[in-house]
Amino acid sequence: MRAMLLVNPKATTTNARTRNVLIRALGAAVELSVEETRYRGHAAALAATARSKGYDVVAVLGGDGTINETVNGLLNPVNGDEVPPGGDPSAGRPALIVIPGGSANVFARALGLPNDPVESTGAVLEALREDRRRTVGLGQALWEGQSRYFTFCSGMGYDAEVVRAVEGLRGTGRKATPTRYVNTALRHYLATDKRHPAMTLTGPGIPAVEGLFMAIISNTSPWTYVGNKPVTPTPWASFETGLDLLGLRRMGPLSIAAVLRNILTQSEALPSGRHLVQLHDEAEFTLTARRPVAFQLDGDYLGERESVTFRATPNALQVLV
Numbered sequence: 001m002r003a004m005l006l007v008n009p010k011a012t013t014t015n016a017r018t019r020n021v022l023i024r025a026l027g028a029a030v031e032l033s034v035e036e037t038r039y040r041g042h043a044a045a046l047a048a049t050a051r052s053k054g055y056d057v058v059a060v061l062g063g064d065g066t067i068n069e070t071v072n073g074l075l076n077p078v079n080g081d082e083v084p085p086g087g088d089p090s091a092g093r094p095a096l097i098v099i100p101g102g103s104a105n106v107f108a109r110a111l112g113l114p115n116d117p118v119e120s121t122g123a124v125l126e127a128l129r130e131d132r133r134r135t136v137g138l139g140q141a142l143w144e145g146q147s148r149y150f151t152f153c154s155g156m157g158y159d160a161e162v163v164r165a166v167e168g169l170r171g172t173g174r175k176a177t178p179t180r181y182v183n184t185a186l187r188h189y190l191a192t193d194k195r196h197p198a199m200t201l202t203g204p205g206i207p208a209v210e211g212l213f214m215a216i217i218s219n220t221s222p223w224t225y226v227g228n229k230p231v232t233p234t235p236w237a238s239f240e241t242g243l244d245l246l247g248l249r250r251m252g253p254l255s256i257a258a259v260l261r262n263i264l265t266q267s268e269a270l271p272s273g274r275h276l277v278q279l280h281d282e283a284e285f286t287l288t289a290r291r292p293v294a295f296q297l298d299g300d301y302l303g304e305r306e307s308v309t310f311r312a313t314p315n316a317l318q319v320l321v
């Protein structure tokens, strides 16, 4: 079995020691080549190369950003590999292995891996030995002629504004800790527009909903973690179903407090409230906005957008887990 290991040396919790442990362990199990990512977007290019060269596995040591790039590289179409009708699209792509080396590691943890690179290495070695694969669906966001896949979530509105603010802080050298996210979210709540909702939700077979301030789009649950605590605004979302959505039509302190109480304390029940909009297991929907609204995907800020379509991509990848 041929595997390419992609290491982001700049990811928050990746260091030379875990990198070496992983290289030794994986190298004993498969024919391994190792690549370090050198710049933003490099993981996507390397993963696309691994796919076109017929590698069986692409392993990633890094955070959710590097995993997102890798997945997008793996899903790039390669000439002549169209899936026959009824075929399994995941079968023609290298399988994915993830080892958490970032700050939040939501994708790895949502797959059930321990949030520790050495322990996760043990778990994926066992999966390799037993050829234990899970086929997962992905989300896809499409806007202005562009598209990008996401592994766990996307969002428009307040949560994307918080992602943008944290990215700004990281640009000044500060790390993205859970405390920094929470503090930034609290501070930014005072600044965000709580009076003029901009978004409308539409989709095939979905009654149009106007007046949304923010929307969380999920491909799995949890949406994120605060430390070890899962945060579950869309508790029914899963890698095996279509996309879920939680939209907010009010941003007042009481409405927000009720949502926070729900999503921090309940893990299985849907958040309740008349100001909430919920979708479960949908194939496609679109958010349009009457002014540009902040947009994020797998925790990566992608600018302000006026219309984004979200689409489920079933059976996109096999993950060794």
Ligand SMILES: Nc1ncnc2c1ncn2[C@@H]1O[C@H](COP(=O)(O)OP(=O)(O)OP(=O)(O)O)[C@@H](O)[C@H]1O
Binding pocket: 008, 009, 010, 011, 012, 013, 037, 038, 039, 040, 041, 042, 062, 063, 064, 065, 066, 067, 069, 101, 102, 103, 104, 105, 106, 176, 299
């Ligand atoms: N050598 C590099 N120098 C600078 N940036 C890099 C390099 N390699 C990859 N990147 C970029 O770093 C970004 C963040 O990396 P990654 O997601 O792996 O770690 P993280 O930010 O610590 O984790 P998380 O996404 O969980 O917060 C990625 O989007 C990737 O494009």
